[in-house]
Amino acid sequence: MGWIQDLVNPKARRWEEFYRNRWQHDNIVRSTHGVNCTGGCSWAVYVKDGIITWEMQQTDYPQLDPNLPPYEPRGCQRGISASWYVYSPIRVKYPYARGALLDLWRAARSQHANPVDAWAALIEDETQRTRFQRARGKGGFRRTNWDEVLEIVAAASLYTARRWGPDRVFGFSPIPAMSYLSYAGGSRFLQLFGGVNMSFYDWYADLPNAFPEVWGDQTDVCESADWFNSKYIISMGSNLNMTRTPDVHFISEARHKGTKFVVVAPDFSQVAKYSDWWIPIEAGQDTALWMAINHVILTEFHANRTVPYFADYVKRYTDGPFLVALDQDGDHYQPGQLLRAGRVARYADVENGEWKFLVYDQNSAEPRMPAGTVGFRWGSEEGKWNLKLQDAIDDSPLDPAISMLGREEDILNVAFYDFAEARESVRGVPVRYVETSEGRVAVTTAYDLLMARFGVGRGLSGDYPVDYDEVNAYTPAWQEKYTGIGRDTVIRLAREFAGNSEATEGKTMIIVGASVNHWYYNNLAYRAPITALLLCGCCGRNGGGMNHYVGQEKLSLVAPWTSLAFALDWVKPPRQQQSPIWHYAHSDQWRYEGDFTDYAAVPPDAKWAKGHALDLAASAVRMGWMPFYPQFDRNSLDVAAEAKAAGATTREEVTERTVAQLKDGSLNFTVDDPDAPESWPRVWLIWRGNAIQSSAKGHEFFLRHYLGTHDNIDADEHARDSVRTITFREPAPRGKMDLVVDLNFRMDSSALYSDIVLPAAFWYEKNDLNTTDLHSFIHPLGQAVPPVWESKTDWEIFKALAHKVSEMAPDTFPEPVTDIVTLPLRHDTPDEISQPEPLDWRAGECEAIPGKTMPHFHLVERDYSKIYQRFISLGPLIREDGISGNGVHIPIAPFYDELLKNPLGGSPDPRHMRCVEWDGQRYPSLEDALDAANTLLYLAPESNGEVAWVAY
Secondary structure (H helix, E strand, O other): OOOOOOOOOHHHOOOHHHHHHHOOOOEEEEEOOOOOOOOOOOEEEEEEOOEEEEEEEOOOOOOOOOOOOOOOOOOOOOHHHHHHHHHOOOEOOOOEEEHHHHHHHHHHHHHOOOHHHHHHHHHOOHHHHHHHHHOOOOOOEEEOOHHHHHHHHHHHHHHHHHHOOHHHEEEEOOOHHHOHHHHHHHHHHHHHHOOEEEOOOOOOOOOOOHHHHHHOOOOOOOOHHHHHHOOEEEEEOOOHHHHOOOOOHHHHHHHHHOOEEEEEOOOOOHHHHOOOEEEOOOOOOHHHHHHHHHHHHHHHHHHOOOOHHHHHHHHHHOOOOEEEEEEEEOOEEEEEEEOEHHHOHHHOOOOOHHHOEOEEEOOOOEEEOEEOOHHHHOOOOOOOOOOEEEEOOOOOEOOEOOOOOOOOOEEEEEEEEEOOOOEEEEEEEEEEEEEEOOEEEEEEEHHHHHHHHOOOOOOOOEOOOOOOOOOOOOOHHHHHHHHOOOHHHHHHHHHHHHHHHHHHOOOEEEEEOHHHHOOOOHHHHHHHHHHHHHHOOOOOOOOOEEEEOOOOOOOOOHHHHHHHHOOOOOOOOOOEEOHHHHHHHHOOHHHHOOOHHHOOOOOOOOOOOOOOHHHHHHHHHHOOOOOOOOOEOOOHHHHHHHHHHOOOOOHHHHHHHHHHHHHHOOOOEHHHOOOOHHHOOOEEEEEOOOOOOOOOOOHHHHHHHHHOOOOOOOOOOOOOOOOOOOOOOOOOOOOOOOEEEEEEOEOOHHHHHOOEEEEEOOHHHOOEEEOOOOOOOOEEEOOOOOOOOOOEOHHHHHHHHHHHHHHHHHHHOOOOEEEEEEEOOOOOOHHHHOOOOOOOOOOOOOOOOEOOOEOEEEEEEEOHHHHHHHHOEOOOHHHHHOEEEOOEEEOOHHHHHHHOOOOEOOOOEOOEOOEEEEOOEEEEEOOOHHHHHHHHHHHOOOOOHHHHHHHO
């Protein structure tokens, strides 16, 4: 009987009714949940008498391919107990506010008819402000009601917009794909308000920096079913049994089919004990292991003999054959930039010549420009942005040489810096000479430089190792002192890895996890194995490639979702903040660090990798490389109003005036002085995540500098004599945040430190959508029961907040206002080719040109009295501008017009859509999460074939 004991009459077996009653349910609803998980498993949620009784794995996944095992059943031990949260003792049942704040608010409210004035009186009194800040994290919550807490949040937000600027209101929520509309409710409100959405993937240290560095894409990995297609899998730092429980059966099934499974991990983990080969590496030394593997692969599968598949892959799909200029540095050379096509006579007049590159063509024995590089993407001539081995001028076929060896005109000594040994090695590299607009230039291929970097001599002179046993240049012997792995093991692993890739044409896979990605040098720990995969032709092959599963997600419906979630249907551009640099600056962690070189190994005479990290971040902000909010040391609404008062009426005129002020110092970016009161973030909304303590990198700094409460910082400040462009204020500020609000279904650490806690619905209590990169399906979340106690869905909470703001706004903003928004240079736009080299306008190295050498500046009209109406309506800009995802633009005007044919009013319905009308205009309805979900499914090419056809 286990834990159930019938002490009265065991022979009656009444305890069996416990199990029978579980099946006496009234309803079964399909849903899912994502409590720190992105598995996207489908669950049957059982309901009896309006109470969730339990959940069970769904078993109706469509089969993708008869040659693949089925996905089902998906789920894990943690998932099958998720319903515990619904009625758990830590469930947030009612709106709560910290008692110290509530007393002060009620006293101020009794003195002021206008809630915004009441908040101003409270927050501008430093004694009162400090009183409730010091209470943060020390209990004292009191139950209150929705109307009161919404009034406080709305008043604080409107006061902040009036006094400091709307870009002092921030919101943090992670992983939108877990629940599209729960995320979008908050982000939509923030962008209509003029606030800022904070990133999560990089803040969690889950973003694999190497992916955008190598491929220009945030993350793209295979679905778990593709594991079954692989013939050789290496798991590094990924405990699949624990973290990918619903998917790990594909590993077992692949092994049953004959796939070899190798685990590289310092611990004998669950996944290690099921492997065919466990390699117990020293923690954090994966880079050294893979550098040695690459040395072996380059030696045996590239230098000593040519594997046709590998050579062809490197030629077609990597930058291996592209020409790199060598720069003379004393008696040797340094690798420079890729040789620009516009610098040779044949291509001197091509468009975007600084962003088109050259190979050495064996057919013509001359440098040639293949199509497909980034300069073609943003050129006026369409149809050239495909990787084709053809000359982009005359379409003549090209046969790029991946190496100059055997066709060299000279051998030059090139220096390579070894970070691990902190020394420079000089090695011979084969080169040819090219006549350019800057004179005669020595060039080699990226592939030749790679060979030299890894110490593969090919008979060339210089500091090359003679064999694998020499401790030099990434040999198997070299890596032993770092990894603890014998050289013979590394040689065998490299041979098996490359041998399988040769035999299967790339069906070799690496699965990597957080245990690698969370190291400081994670990009190098990734780029080393990525190099092995590229050398063996594995990326882009089913059953091959680099597959990162760390907090990942896949927003399948990304095109319409982006417009809806960031209110691009009404206002654009959005304010979106990269969280790591934001926290580093605003939580004052920068004050406790000295020079970058105090803790990071860099080459001598580095231009950028030196000095203080915040100085580097500030230069990146002013040069347009990354966002930083608040943006100016003055209210952005005031900056726009002052410009118009001075006669600037157009965007160009306002931009020109703003640039002039930034240049003469009468206006400044806040990143240059993050501790000035006008630079502080003021209101922080947290939902769907645990931003304080659990996800905080530097929790004690949050306590002191954000919250102004007790802390246990045991660190000295070091930045005073290290920063060069950053203002160092003393003493350091405490308690920058005026108000912290948490939407939550459990009283986690963020809730415990917040000023207001709002009861949010659990996953089974809301309608939403979910997708993941681990399977192909778009997953609906059905509402099994209405939100319990006084909780509301995230969508309803932010809709209510929008309503309260609109209701209160006329007293603060009686008319629409103009906001000036800074926007960094963006990926997937022509901004990508705006800076051929990094130049700082403030240092006089170039002109300050918006959208080229500094951020863009945009004017946005904000009508705070209309935030609610816009929140519940799909606006006309989406019809005019279309939708975009991953650089693909889709016009949707006919589909928007079809949505307008739906009836007005009625109740939310999963099978029917509706419209709303206000100010005499009709709009597709977003009033309920069901309306929003149906709109996304209707406008997404992944779920509407007609939209897919238009996109194609």
